[in-house]
Amino acid sequence: MKTKIAVANGDGIGPEIMEAVIKIFEANDVQLEYEFVEMGKSFFDAGHSTGMTEKAKETIENLGILFKGPMETPKGKGVKSINVTARKVWNTYANQRDFRTLNGVNTVFSNAGMQINLTIIRENIEDTYGGIEHMLTNDVAVGRRIITRPGSAQVIRYAFELARRKGLKKLACGHKANIMKLTDGIFLETFYQIAKEYPEIQAYDIIVDDLCMKLVAHPEMFQAIVLTNLQGDIVSDLCAGLVGGLGFAPSANIGDNISIFEAVHGTAPDIAGKGIANPTALLLSGISMLRFLGLTANAASIENALLYTLEQGIHTGDFGNRNTTSVNTQGFADAIIKN
Amino acid sequence: MKTKIAVANGDGIGPEIMEAVIKIFEANDVQLEYEFVEMGKSFFDAGHSTGMTEKAKETIENLGILFKGPMETPKGKGVKSINVTARKVWNTYANQRDFRTLNGVNTVFSNAGMQINLTIIRENIEDTYGGIEHMLTNDVAVGRRIITRPGSAQVIRYAFELARRKGLKKLACGHKANIMKLTDGIFLETFYQIAKEYPEIQAYDIIVDDLCMKLVAHPEMFQAIVLTNLQGDIVSDLCAGLVGGLGFAPSANIGDNISIFEAVHGTAPDIAGKGIANPTALLLSGISMLRFLGLTANAASIENALLYTLEQGIHTGDFGNRNTTSVNTQGFADAIIKN
Ligand SMILES: CC(C)[C@H](C(=O)O)[C@@H](O)C(=O)O
Numbered sequence: 032m033k034t035k036i037a038v039a040n041g042d043g044i045g046p047e048i049m050e051a052v053i054k055i056f057e058a059n060d061v062q063l064e065y066e067f068v069e070m071g072k073s074f075f076d077a078g079h080s081t082g083m084t085e086k087a088k089e090t091i092e093n094l095g096i097l098f099k100g101p102m103e104t105p106k107g108k109g110v111k112s113i114n115v116t117a118r119k120v121w122n123t124y125a126n127q128r129d130f131r132t133l134n135g136v137n138t139v140f141s142n143a144g145m146q147i148n149l150t151i152i153r154e155n156i157e158d159t160y161g162g163i164e165h166m167l168t169n170d171v172a173v174g175r176r177i178i179t180r181p182g183s184a185q186v187i188r189y190a191f192e193l194a195r196r197k198g199l200k201k202l203a204c205g206h207k208a209n210i211m212k213l214t215d216g217i218f219l220e221t222f223y224q225i226a227k228e229y230p231e232i233q234a235y236d237i238i239v240d241d242l243c244m245k246l247v248a249h250p251e252m253f254q255a256i257v258l259t260n261l262q263g264d265i266v267s268d269l270c271a272g273l274v275g276g277l278g279f280a281p282s283a284n285i286g287d288n289i290s291i292f293e294a295v296h297g298t299a300p301d302i303a304g305k306g307i308a309n310p311t312a313l314l315l316s317g318i319s320m321l322r323f324l325g326l327t328a329n330a331a332s333i334e335n336a337l338l339y340t341l342e343q344g345i346h347t348g349d350f351g352n353r354n355t356t357s358v359n360t361q362g363f364a365d366a367i368i369k370n
Numbered sequence: 371m372k373t374k375i376a377v378a379n380g381d382g383i384g385p386e387i388m389e390a391v392i393k394i395f396e397a398n399d400v401q402l403e404y405e406f407v408e409m410g411k412s413f414f415d416a417g418h419s420t421g422m423t424e425k426a427k428e429t430i431e432n433l434g435i436l437f438k439g440p441m442e443t444p445k446g447k448g449v450k451s452i453n454v455t456a457r458k459v460w461n462t463y464a465n466q467r468d469f470r471t472l473n474g475v476n477t478v479f480s481n482a483g484m485q486i487n488l489t490i491i492r493e494n495i496e497d498t499y500g501g502i503e504h505m506l507t508n509d510v511a512v513g514r515r516i517i518t519r520p521g522s523a524q525v526i527r528y529a530f531e532l533a534r535r536k537g538l539k540k541l542a543c544g545h546k547a548n549i550m551k552l553t554d555g556i557f558l559e560t561f562y563q564i565a566k567e568y569p570e571i572q573a574y575d576i577i578v579d580d581l582c583m584k585l586v587a588h589p590e591m592f593q594a595i596v597l598t599n600l601q602g603d604i605v606s607d608l609c610a611g612l613v614g615g616l617g618f619a620p621s622a623n624i625g626d627n628i629s630i631f632e633a634v635h636g637t638a639p640d641i642a643g644k645g646i647a648n649p650t651a652l653l654l655s656g657i658s659m660l661r662f663l664g665l666t667a668n669a670a671s672i673e674n675a676l677l678y679t680l681e682q683g684i685h686t687g688d689f690g691n692r693n694t695t696s697v698n699t700q701g702f703a704d705a706i707i708k709n
């Protein structure tokens with residue numbers, strides 16, 4: 032029996048990269064059924080403040096899994112990003128991003144022979160993402176940063192479970208508890224409390240500025256890092272940069288009832304519709320989703336095909352160098368399917 | 371007439387690297403007189419809550435310039451870092467750190483032939499560094515993030531003045547105003563307001579996560595970046611990592627009445643007293659201080675000697691590779707003096 036998932040194409044290049052990924056899935060005989068839902072910038076513009084229709088919301092809540100392309104953030108005061116709203120509405124408290132050196136994707140790190148393979152687990156709802164701010168006077172803005180023990184515990188537990196599932200030896204907690212002694216303090220305290228239940232995993236902490244210094248010099252030192260929301264946002268993008276950019280970084284928003292697998296790069300309106308966009312990030316997110324759904328054989332086979340294709344020097348026009356072959360979205364998907 | 375400055379050796383390796391730097395200054399006939407002040411961890415332990423004696427505080431306030439070695443942060447709840455206290459007490463609102471590729475200091479970036487030359491200007495007092503936090507319940511910690519227009523204006527103005535003085539073409543403002551719409555919002559607004567007074571400098575802004583992604587891939591794209599306190603802290607350390615670590619990063623805390631030039635790396639208690647510590651960061655901070663005091667000829671000559679020494683492959687034991695010569699602190703200082 033096929034599992035049914037909700038799919039939102041997203042804006043800009045969204046539809047074409049989604050089409051390519053689903054084509055790859057179907058060629059690999061992935062047992063999924065896709066229910067396309069109405070969600071994205073145009074639905075926001077049509078008056079749906081969350082960026083999705085009621086029907087889309089219902090479908091996603093019934094199916095529990097949303098696979099989504101990139102979405103444009105609507106402009107305007109007081110308007111929230113559709114991505115951030117979705118995380119909050121469905122309490123997807125953990126954002127997981129896996130970063131690894133991909134052969135064929137050149138960076139100063141891969142060229143130096145460094146093998147990066149690390150996962151950032153970011154708290155996805157609390158922190159200054161609550162958006163609670165006010166002007167005390169015209170000159171003084173006050174924002175509130177809220178961190179809770181239950182909110183910290185759920186993402187930290189997810190991180191330890193993930194580390195156990197992946198067989199990792201260590202898990203770091205990034206924080207700035209030397210300055211934010213109570214807020215980051217309880218996050219750190221919760222980390223070491225939960226760590227006791229996972230004696231096989233070495234739990235350690237590192238101050239976030241020091242972490243960033245080490246990440247750009249010795250990224251191969253790290254296996255997995257859990258952080259609060261904003262620090263996790265910054266460190267995630269830093270790590271994306273280490274492996275070639277957001278075009279190569281999958282993202283999963285995990286909650287107890289609903290999980291979202293998404294491409295977090297932009298919608299690239301300038302190249303939308305031309306069929307030349309890079310579907311790698313969405314495909315990597317899709318592979319994570321397959322693993323999450325227990326479709327591990329499909330996940331492994333598609334992942335190998337993707338890695339082999341990149342290694343062969345086949346890629347879309349947004350990256351690569353001489354001695355390699357630049358193809359369009361369709362051509363890239365076909366090469367993966369062939370492999 | 372010699373200018374008099376206050377000098378605090380600092381803890382751990384502080385005294386020996388300070389000795390090396392002053393020796394280099396004297397060999398270059400720098401017209402400075404040094405008044406050593408009582409400040410550091412041991413003075414905190416002796417009961418001075420700010421980490422300095424009243425006399426030290428008075429001397430520093432009279433002289434207006436403090437040259438300081440690294441200081442250990444006292445442990446304990448509610449205790450503040452001596453460095454952070456000093457910044458606040460004297461309203462040194464701008465923290466300036468200059469990062470550049472140093473020949474002889476190997477990193478993946480220098481090995482890839484990238485030339486980094488960028489300055490981070492960080493707001494040094496506001497933001498969550500105010501330390502205003504409370505527990506709402508045992509489970510909920512609330513921190514306050516305060517950003518003011520005057521506080522933003524003084525550091526942003528400093529950044530534009532610096533860019534003008536250095537003849538830079540562009541200045542970026544790093545921020546997360548898409549999420550912290552009011553706090554980072556007024557920082558960003560103030561940035562563009564002040565930018566109007568500096569039409570020759572291209573002013574642009576970049577979201578901090580995107581900034582970090584770009585910094586680790588194309589650091590040569592940036593000339594100078596101004597940020598709020600915590601984001602600036604994180605980005606500063608990231609940039610230190612790009613050029614070899616905190617051992618190669620100078621730091622200046624600039625205020626209207628008092629400025630502090632300091633080494634921000636650790637106190638390395640494990641090697642303290644052995645005479646093998648690396649004085650480069652403190653020397654670079656000292657060179658910035660000489661420039662600040664108008665002693666530009668000394669600054670240039672010492673800087674050239676330092677760069678040439680590193681290029682020759684002479685260095686302390688903490689870095690370097692084969693084909694280079696490892697020396698102790700004294701030997702390193704002597705090589706610089708000779709050059
Ligand atoms: C678009 C933006 C609001 C979002 C965030 O800050 O979380 C993005 O940077 C991300 O990481 O998904």
Ligand SMILES: CC(C)[C@H](C(=O)O)[C@@H](O)C(=O)O
Nearest residue numbers: 209210240451453454603634
């Ligand atoms: C020691 C610490 C409190 C300090 C800071 O966060 O400012 C340090 O990281 C720095 O950058 O000088």
